[in-house]
Amino acid sequence: MTQPEPMSIFDADQLAACVQCGFCLSSCPTYETTYLEEHGPRGRILAMRLVEEGELAIDDPDVVDSMETCVQCRACEVVCPSLVEFGSLMETARAAINEQQPPAGAEGRAQEVLFLGLKHRWLLRAGTILLALAQTLRLDRVLPERLRPARRVRLGDTLKGYRLPPPGAPIRGDAFLFRGCVMDGMFRDVHRATAQVLAAVGYRPRFEPAPPCCGALSAHAGRESEAHAMAEATIAAYAGTTGPILVNSAGCGGSMKEYGTLLGTEEARAFSARVKNLAELVTPEEVAARGSDVPLTLAYQAPCHLKNVQGLAEQSRALVAAIPGLTLIEPDDEQQCCGSGGIYSYLQPAFGDAMLARKDASFQRTGADGVVSANPGCAMQIARKGWETHHPAQLLARSLTP
Ligand code: SF4
């Protein structure tokens, strides 16, 4: 641990903006888990202030625990009357901790392998093939339950197999589907469904260019320079193209819509303006008018980064609710995180499991047959409790494609 000394790492205006009112506490899933001040946004901001003033070191074990138990759901940000930008304060804290005290031992090595894989599509593909083989041979069962991905990877799963708009149908132009890392490795069926929906409403789906990872996981883990490099590489990959960049992972979409803030350049801001969710390209009216019945009763899960970062949970919910024959039920704890948080559920299993248990109970109370989720991490986390999960794109494709 380093000796405390004043640090100028945080945005002083943001720290000062917090009036310690506590309005955010009941929205915070980690505070709701322990009811300890250090596990809530107000206590975390106070700890940041004490670090800034030199009262506490950034690598003090209590400070590290306070920051690393935050799932970065940003639920506190949207309810804060003082508009404190908590997400950016937390990313600053994580970057400073990561610099002083990078993850060590087996966990550190596992993270290095993971983040190396995210940077190279061929490594990611190799990892996916190994996982598929391990699942086929049931070798994954040697891993503890919480380390086993709750999704079956299919070798040879292809991005082909969607229908283009019928001849003579109006064409709205190219839409570039961002393939990403986890989505491209484990959710190609969702990518195909997304392409089907895009084609059904008149876009030409494009799977190239294909930069490997948006950098969201790196940013959340405090790997600041890596996150910047991934954002720059993603923007560069799409240079020379025009049209919407469709992102069907809520976490990636949230991160890419914030490239403008992250990099602070005109180019990044222009790129972020192109990043779209399906709910921004397809209207409930066209789904209601053209869709066929999907007779399912499902609970709606609003991923934190769709709701608190992109502000699109209502729009996405309305789009799914417009599918004829589908009954969508709102769980009574809609604002609470499921505990996935990228790799958070692996790093903070006690908190992740407690949040998942609350989420599971709220889904049970709906009486639904399955869950709608627009984020791969949430879908896998919720599936750990045995729920069948559906991405909005899969439901829309089923309804819009004859
Ligand atoms: S972050 Fe906002 S809501 Fe929370 S204590 Fe500070 S001012 Fe109040």
Ligand code: SF4
């Ligand atoms: S980002 Fe989420 S977990 Fe972190 S302090 Fe805010 S509400 Fe709590």
